[in-house]
Amino acid sequence: MGIKRTDEWLEKDFYHPEKLCRRILLSAEEDPGRFYRYLLRFGMYRPGRMAQETYKELVKKGVWPKVRNIYEHYRDIWNGPDIPVYIFPKNRLINDTDPDKSGVSFKDKMLLFLNDIKHKKELEALIVHEYHHVCRLNRISKPxxxxxxxxxxxxxxxxxxxxxxxxxxxxxxxxxxxxxxxxxxxxxxxxxxxxxxxxxxxxxxxxxxxxxxxxxxxxxxxxxxxxxxxxxxxxxxxxxxxxxxxxxxxxxxx
Structure with a gap:
C-alpha cells in the first residue's frame, strides 16, 4: 500500500474533494460527503486559489517521495502495518496551533495535511505522531x-x-x-x-x-x-x- 499518488488525483479532481474521498473509502456504502466534512475538522483543504498554490508547492518540493522514505523507515523499525497514506494540501485556517501541518489516523489508513514544511524534521515529526496512532490502534484490543x-x-x-x-x-x-x-x-x-x-x-x-x-x-x-x-x-x-x-x-x- 504505502503512499498513494494523491498528487495525481489532485491534478484531475482538485475541485471535487468528495471524489477524492470516495477513492479513500473502502465501502461503497460510506458517504464521501460526510467523510470530507469530517476531514475538514482536521485540516483537509477547501478548493481555492491558496490551496491550489499549496498543492503545486508540495509537488515542486517532492513531498510525496519524502513522505514515502520516512514512512517506510518507521514501518520497518517499528514492524508496523502497511497502510495507505494520503497527502493533501492543508487548510492553514484550521488547527491554528500549527498552520503548516496536521493529520488524522485510523486503524487502516493515515491522512496528512501539509502546507509550507520548512524542515524535513517537521515532516518526520508529523509522520511519527500519526503512524504511532496507527500502530497502537492495530495492537490494542479495545475498539x-x-x-x-x-x-x-x-x-x-x-x-x-x-x-x-x-x-x-x-x-x-x-x-x-x-x-x-x-x-x-x-x-x-x-x-x-x-x-x-x-x-x-x-x-x-x-x-x-x-x-x-x-x-x-x-x-x-x-x-x-x-x-x-x-x-x-x-x-x-x-x-x-x-x-x-x-x-x-x-x-x-x-
Whole structure:
C-alpha cells in the first residue's frame, strides 16, 4: 500500500474533494460527503486559489517521495502495518496551533495535511505522531468506539512521546508545553480527574480533549503528554511497549 499518488488525483479532481474521498473509502456504502466534512475538522483543504498554490508547492518540493522514505523507515523499525497514506494540501485556517501541518489516523489508513514544511524534521515529526496512532490502534484490543477520555488523552500523549524520542523536543507540538505543571495540576483536578471515563460519543469528551468552549485549548492533549512523560520518568518501557501499554497505567499525574 504505502503512499498513494494523491498528487495525481489532485491534478484531475482538485475541485471535487468528495471524489477524492470516495477513492479513500473502502465501502461503497460510506458517504464521501460526510467523510470530507469530517476531514475538514482536521485540516483537509477547501478548493481555492491558496490551496491550489499549496498543492503545486508540495509537488515542486517532492513531498510525496519524502513522505514515502520516512514512512517506510518507521514501518520497518517499528514492524508496523502497511497502510495507505494520503497527502493533501492543508487548510492553514484550521488547527491554528500549527498552520503548516496536521493529520488524522485510523486503524487502516493515515491522512496528512501539509502546507509550507520548512524542515524535513517537521515532516518526520508529523509522520511519527500519526503512524504511532496507527500502530497502537492495530495492537490494542479495545475498539476505538469504546474509547474513554483517558484512552484518547493517552494515545495522543504516547504519540508525542515518540516524537520526543525520535525527533527531539524542538519538534514536539506546541501543546506539549502550553501549560505549566501548576496549571495542569489545577485543570486536572477541576475538569479532568472526574471525567476520565467519559465515553468518546459524549460531547464532553471532545470538549475536554480539544479544549472547546470554556475549556483551555487542547487540554486533553497537553495532559495526556504530561501523564505519559511523568510515567516515563519512573518506568522503563520501549517504543514497542508504548503500542500496547494500557491507558489506566498512566493515571499518576502529579
Amino acid at each position: 476505538v468506539q469504546e474509547y474513554t477520555l483517558l484512552d484518547s488523552m493517552v494515545i495522543e500523549g504516547l504519540a508525542e512521546f515518540a516524537v520526543t524520542k525520535y525527533c527531539g523536543k524542538n519538534y514536539n507540538a506546541k501543546w506539549t508545553s502550553s501549560y505549566s505543571k501548576e496549571e495542569l495540576s489545577h485543570y486536572w483536578k477541576k475538569y479532568i480527574e472526574k471525567s476520565l471515563t467519559v465515553d468518546r460519543t459524549s460531547p464532553l469528551h471532545d470538549r475536554l480533549l480539544y479544549g472547546m468552549g470554556r475549556y483551555p485549548a487542547l487540554l486533553g492533549y497537553a495532559l495526556g503528554y504530561h501523564l505519559v512523560m511523568n510515567q516515563k520518568e519512573s518506568q522503563t518501557w520501549s517504543i514497542h511497549d508504548s503500542f500496547t501499554i494500557k491507558a489506566e497505567e498512566m493515571v499518576s499525574p502529579f
